[in-house]
Each structure stands twice: as structure tokens, then as C-alpha cells.
Amino acid sequence: MLFSENFKIAIRALRANKMRSILTMLGIVIGVATVVALLSIGKGATASITSSIQSNGSNLLTVSPGKQQSGPPSMGQSKQASYLYYSDYQLLQRSLVDNVVAIVPSYQSSYLIKYGDQSFTVGVTGVTKDYQESHSYKVAEGRFVSDGDNKSESLVAVLGSQTAKDLFGGLTAIGKTISVKGVKFEVVGVLESKGSSGFGSSDDAIFIPLVTGYNKLFGSTATYNDKKIVNSIAVSVKTTEAMDTVSAQIKFLIRRSHKLASSDELDFNVLSQADLLSTLSSVTQTLTVFLGAIAGISLLVGGIGIMNIMLVSVTERTKEIGLRKAVGATKNQILTQFLIETLTLSLLGGIIGILFGVGLASLVTLTGMLTAVITYDSILLAFTFALAIGVFFGLYPAFRAANLHPMEALRYE
Amino acid sequence: MIEAENLTKVYEMGDSEVRALDGASFTIDKGEMVAIMGPSGSGKSTLMSIIGCLDAPSSGSYVLDGVSVENMNEAEFAEIRGKKIGFVFQQFNLLARTSALENVMLPLTYAGYSGKDRQNRAMKALDRVGLSKRTGHAPNELSGGQQQRVAIARALVNDPAILLADEPTGALDSKTGVEIMELFQNLYKEHGQTVIVVTHDSYVARHTNRIIKLSDGRIVSDEVNHNPIKAGTPRVEE
Numbered sequence: 230m231l232f233s234e235n236f237k238i239a240i241r242a243l244r245a246n247k248m249r250s251i252l253t254m255l256g257i258v259i260g261v262a263t264v265v266a267l268l269s270i271g272k273g274a275t276a277s278i279t280s281s282i283q284s285n286g287s288n289l290l291t292v293s294p295g296k297q298q299s300g301p302p303s304m305g306q307s308k309q310a311s312y313l314y315y316s317d318y319q320l321l322q323r324s325l326v327d328n329v330v331a332i333v334p335s336y337q338s339s340y341l342i343k344y345g346d347q348s349f350t351v352g353v354t355g356v357t358k359d360y361q362e363s364h365s366y367k368v369a370e371g372r373f374v375s376d377g378d379n380k381s382e383s384l385v386a387v388l389g390s391q392t393a394k395d396l397f398g399g400l401t402a403i404g405k406t407i408s409v410k411g412v413k414f415e416v417v418g419v420l421e422s423k424g425s426s427g428f429g430s431s432d433d434a435i436f437i438p439l440v441t442g443y444n445k446l447f448g449s450t451a452t453y454n455d456k457k458i459v460n461s462i463a464v465s466v467k468t469t470e471a472m473d474t475v476s477a478q479i480k481f482l483i484r485r486s487h488k489l490a491s492s493d494e495l496d497f498n499v500l501s502q503a504d505l506l507s508t509l510s511s512v513t514q515t516l517t518v519f520l521g522a523i524a525g526i527s528l529l530v531g532g533i534g535i536m537n538i539m540l541v542s543v544t545e546r547t548k549e550i551g552l553r554k555a556v557g558a559t560k561n562q563i564l565t566q567f568l569i570e571t572l573t574l575s576l577l578g579g580i581i582g583i584l585f586g587v588g589l590a591s592l593v594t595l596t597g598m599l600t601a602v603i604t605y606d607s608i609l610l611a612f613t614f615a616l617a618i619g620v621f622f623g624l625y626p627a628f629r630a631a632n633l634h635p636m637e638a639l640r641y642e
Numbered sequence: 643m644i645e646a647e648n649l650t651k652v653y654e655m656g657d658s659e660v661r662a663l664d665g666a667s668f669t670i671d672k673g674e675m676v677a678i679m680g681p682s683g684s685g686k687s688t689l690m691s692i693i694g695c696l697d698a699p700s701s702g703s704y705v706l707d708g709v710s711v712e713n714m715n716e717a718e719f720a721e722i723r724g725k726k727i728g729f730v731f732q733q734f735n736l737l738a739r740t741s742a743l744e745n746v747m748l749p750l751t752y753a754g755y756s757g758k759d760r761q762n763r764a765m766k767a768l769d770r771v772g773l774s775k776r777t778g779h780a781p782n783e784l785s786g787g788q789q790q791r792v793a794i795a796r797a798l799v800n801d802p803a804i805l806l807a808d809e810p811t812g813a814l815d816s817k818t819g820v821e822i823m824e825l826f827q828n829l830y831k832e833h834g835q836t837v838i839v840v841t842h843d844s845y846v847a848r849h850t851n852r853i854i855k856l857s858d859g860r861i862v863s864d865e866v867n868h869n870p871i872k873a874g875t876p877r878v879e880e
Contacts, residue, residue: 234751245739552735555696556796557724557752559717635723636691639731 232569235562239570242542250574253538256531257578257618258585261611263524265586266593268607271517273590273599278509281423281431282502288330288469289363290476291500292317292462292483311496315443315457317483321464324482328471331359333463336442336451342435343408344396351392353409353435355442363465364431371403371418378438384445386414389434390422409435412446472501525614531578532618539571539626550630551638564631571623572616579615583608643803643836644670644693649702651688651859662688663699664859672803675830675837675870677847680856687808689856690840694729694806695722707803724753728797730807734789736781742768742792743777749800767795771825787818794825798835805829805837811846823849824873849873 243250294313318334325332337354360366361373369390378385386407393402393416402416414437423431437446443457451458466475476499483497543550550563558566587608590601651663663685670676680686691697692704695711698719704711707726714722723729736745746764755763768774771791781789790810797805807826811819827849829835839850847853848871855863 241740548735549737552731552737553748553752554720555694555723555729555735556749557720557800559720559752561717562720562752634697636696639696639735 235566235569236573238566239573242546242570243573246542249538253535254574254578254581256534257528257575257615258531258582260524260528260531261579261582261615262585262589263527264521264611264614265583265603265607266589266601267520267524268517268610269586269590269601269603270593270599271513271520272602272604272607273594275510275513275517276602277599278513279506282506282509288466288472289502290464290466290472290479291498291502291505292464292479293460293498293500294458294496295498312453312456312458313460313462313483313497314453315439315459317486318459318462320482320486321462321479325464325475325478328467328475330465330467331363331463333357333360333363333465334439334459335360335461335463336439336447336459338447338450340410340446342396342410344405347396349395351433351435353437353442353446355439355447356436357439359465360436360463363463366423367421369419369421370401371416373418373420374436374438379440382441382444383438384412384414384441385417385438387418387420387436388416389420389432389436391432392435393419409437409446476501528611528614528618532575532622535571535574535619536622536626539567539623540629542570543567543626543630546630547633547638547641550633551635551641554633554635555639560631563633564627567627567630568620568623571627572619575615575619575623579612582615583611586611643672643674643707644668645703645705646693647703649689649692649699649704651685651692651697652700661859663692665702666856666859666861667702668854668861668864670836670838672836673830673834674852675826675850676839676852676854677850678838678840678854678856679842679844679847681842684856685859686840686842686856688859690806690808690838693804693838694727695719720752724749725800726803728794728800728802728805730790730793730797730805730810732809732812734781734786734793734813736789736792736796738782739780741778741780742773742784742795745781745792746796746799749796753800763799764795767799768792770798770829771795785818786814787821790814790818790822791825794822798829803836805835807837807839809841809843810839811841811843819846820873827870827873845871845877 292313294311315334318332321332333356335354335356337352339350339352341348341350342353354360356374357379358374358376361368366373368387371387373387374385377383386409388396388402396402396407397405402419405416406413407416408414420432443451464475464479466472479499480495484495487496489496553563587603590603593599593601646669647667649663649666650661653660653662666685666689678686678689688697692699695706698712706722709722711719711722737748743761743764746767747760750760750763765774765777768777771794773788773791773795776784776788781792784792794805805826810826811822814822823846826837826839830837837850839846841847848867850867851870852864852866854861
């Protein structure tokens with residue numbers, strides 16, 4: 230007997246109980262849809278983190294304060310706060326000459342800003358001229374912070390595209406005076422949008438000259454033991470090959486300036502973009518697997534639903550099975566018939582589920598939170614899983630049907 | 643056609659065993675019309691399922707159409723059922739929501755006929771039972787008698803060696819029942835079809851040419867019926 234014959238029988242049986250078939254399929258539809266949607270959203274999150282890190286330039290080393298943590302901090306050991314100082318930047322600026330394009334210190338703090346009736350809190354970053362290039366910002370209007378601004382401690386500010394929009398709407402920002410924590414700054418530039426990265430937009434920002442910040446805005450919070458502190462020092466390296474050398478030089482120089490003994494741990498980190506990327510992507514990957522596993526459980530529940538309904542169906546159709554056997558159907562033919570029925574349910578559910586999942590992922594993209602990445606991998610995975618569940622949960626009811634004794638089946642009431 | 647020797651069938655019921663069939667021997671020749679009669683519990687249903695290859699005997703030998711069927715596997719059993727035996731049941735057992743034509747085509751599907759062949763043969767079978775104008779109707783659109791005719795067409799469609807009917811008139815009113823018996827008599831007389839009717843009703847049995855009576859799993863009588871009732875003639879009680 231042909232496959233198409235069995236397929237027709239299956240379709241007819243499923244159509245005979247339309248409502249039941251649809252509800253049964255729904256379990257698989259929801260399972261597959263969540264698998265596809267969650268995997269796509271997970272992939273999208275990974276991609277957006279990756280691209281936001283890469284948009285900062287790939288040959289960037291970031292020096293930040295803090296001990297390199299390996300394992301949880303042990304109890305009782307009071308962790309002394311560690312800082313990076315403006316003097317560390319000056320030391321690097323003096324000592325690192327070869328292989329380095331720019332060294333960029335920055336200090337960031339959040340302040341209430343005001344213009345007209347608009348007021349909100351934004352991260353204000355004190356920077357030098359090279360910050361623009363090392364962090365891949367483009368100026369849309371006006372100019373970026375210059376060396377002259379730092380030298381003369383001028384009260385100028387450059388706005389991120391989102392901040393400019395929030396403060397001024399569509400109007401020109403250049404030349405306007407905004408108040409940051411009561412200090413007046415003149416807007417001299419607006420940046421181009423870097424695009425949403427999903428995790429803290431880099432367009433929500435204000436940049437001011439670092440020296441101006443120390444002397445007129447940040448106050449005592451930006452000093453420790455009367456030394457000016459920085460949040461990070463970005464070192465833009467000429468070539469990728471030179472990154473390791475420069476990283477070692479930085480470690481050597483700052484270790485000496487912080488007066489650390491050779492046995493002491495570093496009280497700062499030197500991270501490349503690649504390090505950051507691998508750390509973050511391992512986190513998002515774990516998250517994606519976790520989400521996928523949860524979706525997988527719902528698929529499993531859907532499979533049990535199919536098995537349940539197929540067992541009911543076999544019982545209901547005992548007489549039909551008896552008759553089919555009486556007119557010449559073999560065990561195998563009955564087995565195939567019922568297996569195809571389950572497969573039709575799970576595959577149809579799988580296809581509809583994929584469509585729903587893709588739709589759901591697209592909907593998330595439309596909200597603008599992040600761009601979901603729909604990959605063939607995740608679709609294939611969900612589809613294969615649905616198929617496997619169809620076979621796995623279909624076999625038992627099909628065996629039950631195939632093993633019915635024809636005479637007893639015919640007499641079943 | 644059928645050579646049965648010392649057939650027994652034993653069912654295990656917990657600790658005790660039930661001998662549903664206890665050494666039945668008989669032969670039925672090609673072209674005979676036979677009734678197997680007995681009250682319920684006499685073993686006639688068990689005998690029917692063994693004759694119809696729905697079940698294997700516990701012991702004894704059974705040769706059907708020259709083939710010994712005792713040691714067949716499940717698939718061979720299924721093939722014999724499909725090709726050599728045409729079943730007619732008390733409750734018709736038609737597939738619901740399925741046209742008469744498709745119901746009749748069912749055995750051909752399992753016997754491996756192609757689509758075109760199937761349709762032609764099924765149409766011919768429906769014609770033989772006088773339903774050529776009802777081929778597209780589903781069972782719920784047909785009367786009881788018509789449904790039983792569809793079931794008979796389904797039984798005939800593979801040209802079976804034996805037409806095996808289990809209480810074929812049991813679910814019908816007496817008038818329709820007589821019509822069905824008339825159809826069986828025609829098939830027997832005009833086409834030489836071997837017909838076995840299993841029934842508890844002696845009036846139905848007396849339409850056949852030979853009556854085998856069962857009681858407690860044994861054959862208690864096996865007699866030729868010299869004056870079978872011609873279906874359609876007025877009913878005369880004995």
C-alpha cells in the first residue's frame with residue numbers, strides 16, 4: 230500500500246475530529262513557536278552586543294580599575310577599593326610611543342541636565358579629543374571636544390544624538406546653553422547616532438572636556454587621596470598584532486606606578502575587545518540555551534498531548550481497526566496508518582509553529598528593543614524536534630492499534 | 643474448500659480454562675451454502691473466527707482452499723483474510739463519513755490494486771448487490787438493508803473463496819432480512835459462491851442447503867437441508 234494512501238486516510242481521520250486535531254496541534258504549535266522565537270531573540274541579543282562592542286573599534290584596549298576576580302571573594306577579606314588615576318594616563322601618554330594611536334582617559338558620572346522646561350538625568354563623560362575616534366563616533370553638527378577645550382577648561386558640551394533630540398526636539402542645538410548640575414555649558418556639537426545596541430544606548434550621552442569636568446563639575450567625587458581618578462583609559466593600538474605587547478607594557482607601567490609588589494595581584498584590568506566579546510557572548514549563549522530548554526519542555530508537553538489524543542483515538546476506533554484487519558490489513562499497515570496520523574499532526578503543528586515563531590520574532594524586532602535574528606539552524610532544530618516528538622509519542626498508540634486482536638476489536642463496543 | 647479436523651480453542655480465564663471449541667471436524671465443499679447454528683455460547687463465533695482466519699485454533703488442522711493455515715505468520719494471515727474471505731457482519735461495520743464506493747474499495751487498497759482497477763472492481767461489486775446508483779452515499783444516508791448490501795459488495799470485491807456472514811440479518815427488520823437472504827441465495831445459485839452463514843436463528847438457517855449445529859463447542863448435528871426456504875416466499879412455521 231502506498232504512502233499517499235495512508236496519508237489520505239490520516240487526513241480524513243484528522244478532519245473527522247477537526248476541533249480535537251486543532252487543539253492537539255496547538256501544543257506543538259506553541260512549543261515550536263517558542264523555540265523559534267526564543268532562539269531568534271537570543272541570537273539577536275548576542276548579535277547586538279557583539280556589534281555594539283565592535284562599533285567601539287577593534288584594536289582597543291580598555292584599562293579599568295579593580296582586581297581581576299577569579300572565583301568569589303573570600304569572606305572576611307575586606308576588598309580595598311582600587312582606582313585608576315589621571316596620573317596613570319599621563320604616565321602612559323609619556324611612556325607609550327610606539328604602536329599606539331591614542332590614549333583616551335574618561336570619567337563618567339550622571340547628572341541632572343536642564344534646558345528650558347526639559348530636565349532629565351544623563352551620563353556625562355569627561356573626555357579628550359581622541360575619544361571620538363577610539364569610540365567610533367561621528368559628528369553630525371558642529372565639532373567634538375578639542376585639545377584646546379581641555380587646555381582652556383572651556384565650558385562646552387557635545388551631545389549624543391538621542392540626548393540632543395530629547396532636549397531640543399528638532400531644533401538646532403549648537404550655540405544653546407544647557408545646565409548640568411547648575412553649571413552652564415555651551416553646546417558645540419551633536420553626534421551621529423551609533424544605532425541602538427539594546428543595552429544602554431551610546432546615543433544617550435553628553436561629552437565634556439575632562440579637565441573642565443575635574444575643575445568645574447565632578448568635584449570631590451572624582452578624587453581619591455587628592456588624586457584625580459578616571460573610570461577607564463582606552464588605548465587605541467595601531468595593529469592587532471601589537472595588542473599583546475602594548476597590553477604587557479601597560480601592565481608593567483601601572484603596576485610600578487601603583488607600587489605593587491611582583492607577588493601582588495593587579496588592581497586594574499586590561500581588556501581587549503575580543504576578551505569582552507568572548508565573556509559576553511558566553512553569557513548570552515548560556516541564556517539562549519536556557520531559554521531554548523524551557524521552550525523544549527513546552528514542546529515535550531505538546532508531544533504528551535498528542536500521545537494522549539492518539540490513545541483516545543485508537544480506543545474509539547477499535548472497531549475500525551478490527552474491520553481493516555478483517556479485510557486484509559497487516560499489523561504494519563495499521564502501524565503505519567496511525568504513525569502517519571501523528572506525524573501529520575506534529576509536522577503540521579511544526580510548520581504552523583515555525584510561522585508563528587518567525588512572526589513573534591519579527592514582532593519583537595518591530596518594537597525596536599532588539600533585532601531578532603531568525604536562523605535556519607533554529608528553524609531546523611524546532612522542526613526536527615517536532616518530528617522526533619511525533620515519532621516518539623506516536624509509536625506507542627500506533628503499536629497499541631497494530632496489536633489489537635482482530636476478533637476482539639470487531640466485537641468491541 | 644474447507645477441511646477442518648479436530649479443531650479446539652481454549653481460552654485461559656484466570657485459573658480456569660474455557661474450551662470454546664472442543665474437537666470440531668467437518669468439510670465444506672466449493673459452491674456449498676451452509677449454516678452454522680447454535681445458541682450463544684455454543685462456540686459458533688469462535689468457529690467463525692477460526693474459519694475466517696481472524697484467530698488461530700489451539701489445536702487441530704485447518705486447510706482453506708488447499709492451503710494449510712495453522713502455521714502462518716500474522717502478515718500471511720492478513721493476506722488470506724483479504725483475498726480468500728469476504729466478511730459480512732451483523733453491524734455492517736462500514737466506515738463512517740465514507741462513501742459506499744470507498745467502503746467497497748477498502749479491501750482492494752490492502753490487496754494492492756491500483757486506483758483505476760479498484761474503482762472498476764468496486765463499481766462491479768456494487769452493481770452485483772443492486773446499489774450501482776448509490777455509490778456516492780455515506781452509510782448514514784443509506785437504509786439498514788442498503789448498508790448491509792454495501793458490506794456484502796465489500797465482501798465480494800476480492801472474489802473471495804468464502805463469503806462468511808455473521809448474523810447478517812440480526813440488525814435488520816424481517817422484510818429486509820429476507821431480501822439479504824435472497825441476495826445470498828442468488829450469489830450461491832448464479833455464481834456458485836460458497837456461502838457460510840453463522841446464526842442462532844433457525845429460520846435464517848433453513849434458507850441454506852446444509853445446517854451444522856453446535857452445542858458446547860461440539861458439532862451435534864450436520865445435516866443436508868433438502869428443502870431450503872426460497873427467500874421471498876411466505877413464511878411457514880414448522
